[in-house]
Amino acid sequence: MISAAFDYVSARSVDEAVSALTEHGDDAKLLAGGHSLIPLMKLRLASPSVLVDVGRLRDLSYVRDTGDEIAIGALTRYRDLEINDRLQADLPIVAHVAGLIGDPQVRHRGTIGGSLAHGDAASDMPAVVLALDGTLVARGPRGERTIPAAEFFCGFLETALAPDEMLTEIRLPKATGAGWSYQKFRRRALDWAIVGVAAVRNGRTGVALVNMGSTPIRASAVERALASGSSIADAARLAADGTEPPSDLNADPEYRRHLAEVLVRRALEEADGAVTAQR
Amino acid sequence: MTTTEIPAADGKGLVKIGQPLLRREDEPILRGEARFTDDVPIPGALYMEVLRSSHAHARIRSIDTDAARTSPGVVAVYTGADLAGEWVGQIPVLIAPDPAPLLAPRWGPIATDKVNYVGEPVAVVVAETRARAADALEAIVVDYDVLPAVVSPEDACTDRVVIHDELGTNKAYTWEVVITPESVDAAFADAAYTVKQRHIQQRCLPAPMETRAVCAVPDPMGGGGFTLYSSTQMAHLLRTLLAMTVGVPEQKLRVIAPNVGGGFGSKLQTYPEESLCLALARRLKRPVRWVEDRSECGVAMIHGRGQVQDIELAADSDGKITAVRVHLLGDLGAHCKLFTPGIPVIGGPFYHGCYDVPAFAITITSVYTNLPPTDAYRGAGRPEATYAIERAVDGLAAEMNMDPAEIRRRNFIPPFENGHQTVCMVPFDSGNYEPALDQALELAGYEQLRKEQADRRASGSTKHLGVGIASYVEVCGYAPSRMMAAGGGKFSLWGTSVVRFLPTGKIVVTTGSHPHGQGHETSWAQIVSDRLGVPYEDVEVLHSDTAIAPYGVLTGGSRSLSVEGAALSVTCDKVIAKAKTLAAHLLEAAEGDLEFNDGSFNVKGTPSRALPITGLAHTAAFDAHLLPEGMEPNLSAETTWDPPNFTFPFGTHIAVVEVDEETGAVALVKFVAVDDCGNQLNPVIVEGQVHGGLVQGIGQALFELAAYDDDGNPLSPTLADYLVPSAAEVPSFTLGSTVTPSPSNPLGTKGVGESGAIGSAPAVINAVVDALAPLGVTNVIMPASPMTVWRTIQAARAAAPNAKENGR
Numbered sequence A: 001m002i003s004a005a006f007d008y009v010s011a012r013s014v015d016e017a018v019s020a021l022t023e024h025g026d027d028a029k030l031l032a033g034g035h036s037l038i039p040l041m042k043l044r045l046a047s048p049s050v051l052v053d054v055g056r057l058r059d060l061s062y063v064r065d066t067g068d069e070i071a072i073g074a075l076t077r078y079r080d081l082e083i084n085d086r087l088q089a090d091l092p093i094v095a096h097v098a099g100l101i102g103d104p105q106v107r108h109r110g111t112i113g114g115s116l117a118h119g120d121a122a123s124d125m126p127a128v129v130l131a132l133d134g135t136l137v138a139r140g141p142r143g144e145r146t147i148p149a150a151e152f153f154c155g156f157l158e159t160a161l162a163p164d165e166m167l168t169e170i171r172l173p174k175a176t177g178a179g180w181s182y183q184k185f186r187r188r189a190l191d192w193a194i195v196g197v198a199a200v201r202n203g204r205t206g207v208a209l210v211n212m213g214s215t216p217i218r219a220s221a222v223e224r225a226l227a228s229g230s231s232i233a234d235a236a237r238l239a240a241d242g243t244e245p246p247s248d249l250n251a252d253p254e255y256r257r258h259l260a261e262v263l264v265r266r267a268l269e270e271a272d273g274a275v276t277a278q279r
Numbered sequence B: 001m002t003t004t005e006i007p008a009a010d011g012k013g014l015v016k017i018g019q020p021l022l023r024r025e026d027e028p029i030l031r032g033e034a035r036f037t038d039d040v041p042i043p044g045a046l047y048m049e050v051l052r053s054s055h056a057h058a059r060i061r062s063i064d065t066d067a068a069r070t071s072p073g074v075v076a077v078y079t080g081a082d083l084a085g086e087w088v089g090q091i092p093v094l095i096a097p098d099p100a101p102l103l104a105p106r107w108g109p110i111a112t113d114k115v116n117y118v119g120e121p122v123a124v125v126v127a128e129t130r131a132r133a134a135d136a137l138e139a140i141v142v143d144y145d146v147l148p149a150v151v152s153p154e155d156a157c158t159d160r161v162v163i164h165d166e167l168g169t170n171k172a173y174t175w176e177v178v179i180t181p182e183s184v185d186a187a188f189a190d191a192a193y194t195v196k197q198r199h200i201q202q203r204c205l206p207a208p209m210e211t212r213a214v215c216a217v218p219d220p221m222g223g224g225g226f227t228l229y230s231s232t233q234m235a236h237l238l239r240t241l242l243a244m245t246v247g248v249p250e251q252k253l254r255v256i257a258p259n260v261g262g263g264f265g266s267k268l269q270t271y272p273e274e275s276l277c278l279a280l281a282r283r284l285k286r287p288v289r290w291v292e293d294r295s296e297c298g299v300a301m302i303h304g305r306g307q308v309q310d311i312e313l314a315a316d317s318d319g320k321i322t323a324v325r326v327h328l329l330g331d332l333g334a335h336c337k338l339f340t341p342g343i344p345v346i347g348g349p350f351y352h353g354c355y356d357v358p359a360f361a362i363t364i365t366s367v368y369t370n371l372p373p374t375d376a377y378r379g380a381g382r383p384e385a386t387y388a389i390e391r392a393v394d395g396l397a398a399e400m401n402m403d404p405a406e407i408r409r410r411n412f413i414p415p416f417e418n419g420h421q422t423v424c425m426v427p428f429d430s431g432n433y434e435p436a437l438d439q440a441l442e443l444a445g446y447e448q449l450r451k452e453q454a455d456r457r458a459s460g461s462t463k464h465l466g467v468g469i470a471s472y473v474e475v476c477g478y479a480p481s482r483m484m485a486a487g488g489g490k491f492s493l494w495g496t497s498v499v500r501f502l503p504t505g506k507i508v509v510t511t512g513s514h515p516h517g518q519g520h521e522t523s524w525a526q527i528v529s530d531r532l533g534v535p536y537e538d539v540e541v542l543h544s545d546t547a548i549a550p551y552g553v554l555t556g557g558s559r560s561l562s563v564e565g566a567a568l569s570v571t572c573d574k575v576i577a578k579a580k581t582l583a584a585h586l587l588e589a590a591e592g593d594l595e596f597n598d599g600s601f602n603v604k605g606t607p608s609r610a611l612p613i614t615g616l617a618h619t620a621a622f623d624a625h626l627l628p629e630g631m632e633p634n635l636s637a638e639t640t641w642d643p644p645n646f647t648f649p650f651g652t653h654i655a656v657v658e659v660d661e662e663t664g665a666v667a668l669v670k671f672v673a674v675d676d677c678g679n680q681l682n683p684v685i686v687e688g689q690v691h692g693g694l695v696q697g698i699g700q701a702l703f704e705l706a707a708y709d710d711d712g713n714p715l716s717p718t719l720a721d722y723l724v725p726s727a728a729e730v731p732s733f734t735l736g737s738t739v740t741p742s743p744s745n746p747l748g749t750k751g752v753g754e755s756g757a758i759g760s761a762p763a764v765i766n767a768v769v770d771a772l773a774p775l776g777v778t779n780v781i782m783p784a785s786p787m788t789v790w791r792t793i794q795a796a797r798a799a800a801p802n803a804k805e806n807g808r
């Protein structure tokens, strides 16, 4: 559990970070909270030769009200999301889910931007951002661009970010007063979800799944069924449609499909306020 | 918890046996000031990293170390062949089944021509820094000729692949104890009810918080000896075994176990890295250190459990058990470590549980597999035995439609205070099983729970409530040398202690115990303060350093208080006796006229003229001319104590679970443990030991599995995949106790280090099965993960389509 040797650069601004990425290309990696990257490096599953530390960019840690949306800086730590009043009022699902991630150490180090950029299908925040139909803001040598969440997660641990781009902000439409639910099915408090479901009923219903494929995904069949008037139970039966769930010690694909159905149903019921399920 | 407000000492600084005390060890540990092996600063030390086999079963064709040798910072690279000359002897097996012959393969600290499990050392790199050593490790190329692997004990039995050519079979031994075979057969023939079950004791990782660490240091004064720091539970025994195998003369080797962050049996061992660091320090004439990675720990440390258990009960029409028959299949792993073949055997006599069973038969076959060796792990054989019998007793209750509490009540061995010869070899010390059951039922609110369960079932809820009971009796206090020998022990264990008064009246105790989380420094000082009437703070307890402490064999098997602590109590008596003779001499009184209270001697009836023992200690040291003729100066004594019998703690645990039928998730909502460990020295430590044990047993029941694929590759070597439960996964425990003093030692204690881990797993699984009984479920294998439980429910539904269909 000792990483290979690497050079370390501490970036003082986004521009500095982007130019370090541009200079070192594929060999460089941004380091945010380090809670996904450093374990990979210690297991020597990742061996970047340059680490560009963006963890000190405090001006990228914020939650701002921009009118219809809430803008969250990419370097905002989970703990700061969990206790943020604005989120608790206008996007309670984000604050709630931030409080379910890992353990207190993870929540004090890990960043929302790091989680999204890592693009792990088993992570919680990507599903929330998908269900909310958020927008991601990236900065690279060619300037800034926005990417819809639905187009962000491309493959296993792969996102739409170019190697020289940095994620700077996440924009999420407010869901004040909307029904929502997050079902995180796991064995221990600090574990990743075996299967997770984020549901937001805000006029339209957004449903996204955790750990049901190689990327964070939306439960599109469920969303469509609900849009065309299906009952919750009927829509939930489509939860695993089109998914290719992974197999591991906790769950094989068949069990994951079953869980997805149960959890989507529970999420939708809870979002409807029909039952107060366990949270 | 009953006690966090601790009334420390009284006005004179005295503490009493039985008084709750916080542990003096804890503050430096909690503050991060305590040093562990890898923290010990050793100038000039080299770092060793170990290349481990990536195959479960393979021949080593060749190892190319050229690139590693020239890697920056590397001092040396060695293969097993390079080091073959370093070893002078084979590591012995210390408990073997007796009288069955044991077939055991030879093994050394590092493989030479063949590897037998993933994780077996094949080469080492020694470098100036740990990172350099880790880099060089990647440059070693091993050419393996991969052989088919044997990963299940059932497969091993077939000898389809024989792992050790020289043995010609994978079977290590078959040990059979049949007490009157005719009566067993007759009992089954006449039985009104029979139960037949198979249980799997999955392999568990001990996963101590501190992984292992070693540092071997050549004598800096040039004396030709070595100091070896190791995170071990047995400094003295380690020294003896290293002397026998690495060839450093025992008197030239000092072994120190600094603070040790848990062991649970895993550090009751000599490991390859200890031999390697010592041999390399000898060869390179420099200190050599090594620390185990967390993911290395899962493959380089022994595993616990690993058995397949077939158990059968026969009972008469009243539910009285008339016979127990057991076939055990033990998975020893790749070879025998110190106690490997003995673990299933230690559990053997406990398969009748705390029940009065007239006929008993057990056959144990143990086999080699291409997995890491199994060995002692919290409970070592008794959790396995308890699990099987307690699951079977619940099976009998279900068969008879009888309350599981009632069936236990009908079968308990009646109370006894001084000896009960069980059907299988062992004479129990003292026992009174029913009050522990009663108290547990009371604390759990059993009647109310059964009512709630009935209501819940009637309501058609998909959240099923289950209540599980497990009563146990186990064995601790490993020492009685005659009994150990009769049970297959190839070594003796006894207790040692030395009490020395210093001239200022303070006391240094040295003990043969090797605490690694048990709190002996607190407990031993408590014994001395109570016995000698000296302030608790004036007693210093030293241990775990072979240059300081008397030879103590090991700390394990919940033996320390009942053997090492009892030895200390005996030593205190000797000190008092000597002090009394001196006091009588100085007071010009007859010894018989003296009384000893709170640390002072006085003539009965004249308490005003009292001689404190601390003053007598000063006199004995510095005014030795005042001593009676023939008395040696100094107030000190020592004892090596070999008790007459083991101790047999017992108790009843009750688990309450809620099982989500839709997902298979098990929530443990309540856990009650009533344990009888005889007299309690310090109830705070008793509770702490029970808490830890419970979480470990609950871990085995619901979370933990050292998983392997069909080729013998580990699937759960890290703590991301091997699920050790935390405080968040367990309810706040409800603890109770009964006190049945043991006649086996002067303290009347029994031991409580393992009880928690022994009663909890069967209580939890009994609760899960109880919850799902209406769905037709009769067994759930451990760990009862959500997927396992869900699949079990599906299978029960498929098998009994007309079992209650719960509907949405």
Ligand SMILES: Cc1cc2nc3c(=O)[nH]c(=O)nc-3n(C[C@H](O)[C@H](O)[C@H](O)COP(=O)(O)OP(=O)(O)OC[C@H]3O[C@@H](n4cnc5c(N)ncnc54)[C@H](O)[C@@H]3O)c2cc1C
Pocket (backbone or CB within 6 Å): A029, A030, A031, A032, A033, A034, A035, A036, A037, A038, A039, A054, A074, A075, A100, A101, A102, A103, A106, A109, A110, A111, A112, A113, A114, A115, A116, A117, A118, A122, A123, A124, A125, A161, A165, A166, A167, A168, A190, A191, A192, A193
């Ligand atoms: C014990 C443990 C438990 C955990 N449990 C959970 C859990 O329950 N749920 C969960 O969702 N996660 C969990 N995690 C993962 C955790 O949430 C990570 O912190 C998070 O996934 C990554 O955020 P980070 O800031 O630590 O990113 P880092 O580890 O620093 O980076 C991760 C990756 O993203 C890249 N990156 C980081 N920031 C940016 C950026 N701004 N722009 C572009 N690329 C960037 C890095 O180069 C790297 O490739 C757990 C982690 C641990 C160690």
